[in-house]
Amino acid sequence: MDNFKLVTLEELKKHNKPDDLWIAIEGKVYNVTKFRNEHPGGEETLDEVGGLNATVQFNEVGHSQEAKQMLKKYYVGHLVSGEESAAQTAISYNDLNKMA
Numbered sequence: 449m450d451n452f453k454l455v456t457l458e459e460l461k462k463h464n465k466p467d468d469l470w471i472a473i474e475g476k477v478y479n480v481t482k483f484r485n486e487h488p489g490g491e492e493t494l495d496e497v498g499g500l501n502a503t504v505q506f507n508e509v510g511h512s513q514e515a516k517q518m519l520k521k522y523y524v525g526h527l528v529s530g531e532e533s534a535a536q537t538a539i540s541y542n543d544l545n546k547m548a
């Protein structure tokens with residue numbers, strides 16, 4: 449967890465191809481590019497949610513504890529919600545205003 453990273457929705461969305469596939473589950477972003485062809489639920493299932501928040505889909509399946517443990521291996525960083533991104537933008541604008 450040393451390389452803690454914040455991932456915006458905008459960045460997540462870019463990783464939506466089979467050879468560059470990220471998904472978000474419960475606020476955490478995972479790079480499943482290498483896991484894709486090992487997924488017991490199929491490659492296409494992951495492709496469909498590439499670049500998206502797949503929390504609902506992941507939980508609907510009722511994945512096992514084992515599956516949940518596997519997630520750690522693919523962790524990239526935390527997903528920053530739209531509100532937080534907006535807040536960060538607002539902060540930078542405030543800083544700019546202070547400087548002006």
Ligand code: HEM
Pocket residue numbers: 471478480483487488489490493494497502505506509510511512513514515516518519522
């Ligand atoms: C990194 C993310 C994921 C991991 C590590 C993972 C892992 C697994 C594992 C180990 C299984 C075997 C059953 C079990 O142990 O629960 C499984 C089954 C399955 N997964 Fe995933 N999964 C991931 C994401 C997803 C997502 C996002 C979806 C849906 C969009 C999905 C859909 C399914 C389905 C439908 C099965 C059932 C396959 C069957 O029983 O024939 N998985 N997954």
